[in-house]
Each structure stands twice: as C-alpha cells, then as structure tokens.
Amino acid sequence: MGPLGSRGEAVPGQGRLVWSVSALLQAVADALAARFAACTVRGELSSFTRAPSGHCYFALKDDEAAEPALIRGAMFRRAASLLDFQPREGMLVEVRGRLTVYNARGDLQLVAEAMRPAGQGALFEQFLRLKARLEAEGLFDPGRKRRLPAFPRRLGIVTSLHAAALHDVLTALARRAPHVGVVVYPSLVQGPEAPEALVRALRLAGERAEVDALILCRGGGSLEDLWAFNDERVARAVAACPLPVVCGVGHETDFSICDFVADLRAPTPTAAAELSAPRRDDSLAALGAVAQAMQRGVQRRLDRDAQRLDQLSLRLSRPSQRVQALRGRLSLLEQRLAASVRQRQALAAQRLRQAGERLQRAAPARCREEARRLQALESRLTSVNPARVLQRGYAYLEDPAGRGLSSVKGLQPGQSLVAVLADGRLQATVDAVETPPAPLAPPAEM
Numbered sequence: 001m002g003p004l005g006s007r008g009e010a011v012p013g014q015g016r017l018v019w020s021v022s023a024l025l026q027a028v029a030d031a032l033a034a035r036f037a038a039c040t041v042r043g044e045l046s047s048f049t050r051a052p053s054g055h056c057y058f059a060l061k062d063d064e065a066a067e068p069a070l071i072r073g074a075m076f077r078r079a080a081s082l083l084d085f086q087p088r089e090g091m092l093v094e095v096r097g098r099l100t101v102y103n104a105r106g107d108l109q110l111v112a113e114a115m116r117p118a119g120q121g122a123l124f125e126q127f128l129r130l131k132a133r134l135e136a137e138g139l140f141d142p143g144r145k146r147r148l149p150a151f152p153r154r155l156g157i158v159t160s161l162h163a164a165a166l167h168d169v170l171t172a173l174a175r176r177a178p179h180v181g182v183v184v185y186p187s188l189v190q191g192p193e194a195p196e197a198l199v200r201a202l203r204l205a206g207e208r209a210e211v212d213a214l215i216l217c218r219g220g221g222s223l224e225d226l227w228a229f230n231d232e233r234v235a236r237a238v239a240a241c242p243l244p245v246v247c248g249v250g251h252e253t254d255f256s257i258c259d260f261v262a263d264l265r266a267p268t269p270t271a272a273a274e275l276s277a278p279r280r281d282d283s284l285a286a287l288g289a290v291a292q293a294m295q296r297g298v299q300r301r302l303d304r305d306a307q308r309l310d311q312l313s314l315r316l317s318r319p320s321q322r323v324q325a326l327r328g329r330l331s332l333l334e335q336r337l338a339a340s341v342r343q344r345q346a347l348a349a350q351r352l353r354q355a356g357e358r359l360q361r362a363a364p365a366r367c368r369e370e371a372r373r374l375q376a377l378e379s380r381l382t383s384v385n386p387a388r389v390l391q392r393g394y395a396y397l398e399d400p401a402g403r404g405l406s407s408v409k410g411l412q413p414g415q416s417l418v419a420v421l422a423d424g425r426l427q428a429t430v431d432a433v434e435t436p437p438a439p440l441a442p443p444a445e446m
Helices: 021-035 122-137 164-176 194-208 232-240 257-261 269-276 280-317 319-383 386-391
Strands: 008-010 017-019 039-050 056-062 069-075 091-102 107-120 154-159 181-186 213-218 245-249 396-398 416-420 425-429
Touching (some): 017 021, 021 091, 039 069, 069 091, 122 232, 154 164, 164 181, 164 213, 164 269, 181 194, 194 213, 213 269, 245 257, 245 269
Parallel strands (some): 154 181, 154 213
Antiparallel strands (some): 008 017, 039 056, 056 069, 091 107
16 A cells, blocks of 8 residues: 555555545645636625624525526635625625635635626515515605504514524513513514415414514524515515514614514614613613602692791781781771761762752743743734734634634525624624635636
8 A cells, every 4th residue: 555645545455545535625626726716706695794804704696597506605804805895685796716615614615806796686686676666655654654652561573483583582671671571473584484474473463462562573694584574475564564563684784675664673683672662770760750850849849838837827826916907907998988988978068069059040041031932932822812813803703503614615595603703792694605706717828
C-alpha cells in the first residue's frame, strides 16, 4: 500500500481509492475552482440576513425552472460593504462570485464578490401587484384604522402553538402586563394550508368577541415562509375583523400585506405585545399620581370647609353680638319708616294745598263761562218759541183731534177747525179749499 497524501489511500488487496470526507470535499472544491473560477448567477433572493460580523448570508432560487432550484451563498464583510442598495426578500439579483464547498455541511456555496439588482422576483412582483390593488380599494386608508384599547382586559393571539413568536408574546405580556388575560386562536402560519387556517382563526375570534384586541404574529423567515401573510384572503379577513388587529410578523425589515391592512403594524411579535398592553408599572404609577391628586383635592376641600366651620362656630359662640346687630338694623329701619311717613304726609298736604289754590282760581272763570253758555242757550230757545211767532200776528190750525195742519190736502168744505192765536183759540169752518196753480215750466232752450 503506497501513501496517497491527504486525498486518500489505497485499500489493501482491492486496489481501489478510499477518500476521507475532507479530502473529497477539497477535491470537489478544487474541481469547482478550476471549472468555475468566476461566474455570474441570476436568481431570486431569499433568506437574506446580515450577521453582526458584517457577513451576509442568502439563497438564490429559480422557481421558473421545470424543477425548483436553490443555491446558498455568502458575501463577506468586505464585499458587503460595497453594496449600493439594500437587498430584500424576493428581489431578482445577479451575483458575481466563485463556487466552493462549505466543509462544515458539505454544501455547495456561492461566495459572492459583487451583487446588483436584476429586476423584481416573481413573488415580490406578486406582492407589489396585490399591494397596489388593495391600496386602490382603500384597505390601507388611515381613516379606517381603529385605535387600540388603552387598557385591555384580554388579548387574543393568532399564531401557531409551536411558534417561537407565541413564546415571545406570552413572555412580554407576563413581564409587562400580567393582569391581562390571553386567548390563543391556533393556526398554521406557514405552508399552502396556512392562509385558510389564518382566515378561520380570525373569523372565530371576531365571532366569539371575547377579547379586546387581536395580535397576529409570526417569527422571522424568508419571503416564502411569510407568504401566508401576503395572501389576499388573509388580508381581507384582517380588514373584516370586528376587533382591532396588531400585526407583528417577521423582523423589523419584513413587511407583509397584513402589516398594511392591520390597524397597527409592529416590527416584531414582542413589539406587538408591547404595543397592545401598557406596562402595569406605568399604569400603577399613573393611578398613583391620580390618587395623590384626588387626595390633595379632597384635603384642600376639607381644609376650606374646616375654616368655614370655624368662622360659623365663632359667630354662634357670641349670639348677643348678632342680636345687637339685628337690633341696630331694626332701629335704623324704624327711623327710615318714620321719616318716610312724615315725608309722604308733607308731600300729600302740599299737593292738596296746590289743588285747592288751583280750584279757587279756576271756579270764578268756570262760573262765568257757564253763565255765558246758559245765556246763549236761552237766546236760542227764546228765538224758536212758538208764542213769540203768534204775538207777531200769526196763527196755526188744528183739526178737532188737536193735530196741527200743514197742508190743505184732506180738508173738505164745511169741516170744523180750531185756530190758535197768541191770546186764545177760535172755532172756524172751512168754506172752500183752493190750491195754487202749478208753476209754468221754463221755456225749452232753442
């Protein structure tokens, strides 16, 4: 058996070569380096992460091929510092680098020297189209966003029972607000059946209405892992949910359609729990401040009422002073009443005296006026006295019944009449009745 170095060794009696694992991987790496010293690969970016060391790790996939293909890659800090864009999940990129083998896992790996955008990936383009359509429908409108309850009594969590996000949310709530109850609505959060499961969980939480708000959460992952939260059915279920929804899916750099539809977007599941429930210590501190303010207010009111009570007690302790004050006020009112009576009597006497003087002045003038008026009436009455007319030689006739006659109509010869004179009456008989001729009519005008 001859030595073969680090590549392998011959098996005694069989003449075949046996490789060690590291020797085989090294041989494959050498072959790849010779065949693919430098190459450029186009693919959809997936599972992109940046380590604290500055190195970046990712995967490139090709879903449009007959069979899905994927290759993992790494970009070390020096090359990553030269990137002039922010790599995102689902982005279509072109990566220039060299192929090698990662000995720790025996994986084929593309060590990237440079990376540039080559367009949008299929999933990312689908994400953008759905986002634009739902935004046009108004599902992202800030006006439809609801405020979270300031002090919830119970919160609902929609996630997988086996997800690390559930542990993170429960831990955060137990630390911040242990008084808040929790109801978990289990659901798948990854895979083709996850969207329908999430829709059922959201609908169940809305129908039961036993919580004040919902937390929809999941841990980080690639765009494919989080794709259930980019499903249109899930987005519409979040929009239709009658409860306020906080969406905490993935890491801070991950955005899903549910983030835009939800009432509040949290960068992580833990942040979703922190945004949904205030810290108990903060609430207790606020209550303590309110209690102190109320106590100070009550104390000020008690002090003010105590002073008033002291003043009233001092006034009650010396009733003679109060009686003396009332007696003085009564005496003053009595003096004012007496002065008022005297003043009113003097005013009435003055008015009566003035009225008497006016009456004395007005009586003679009024008597003279009435005498003149009486004299005028007497003259008018005398002028129409029938006796005065008869004294001038006139007489008037009456029929036997005593009715005065003013016309010859109805008189007959031989009829008896009475003639009344100024100094007596005469009996007369009608001898004849004559009527004057009718006046001539005026000649007609020519």
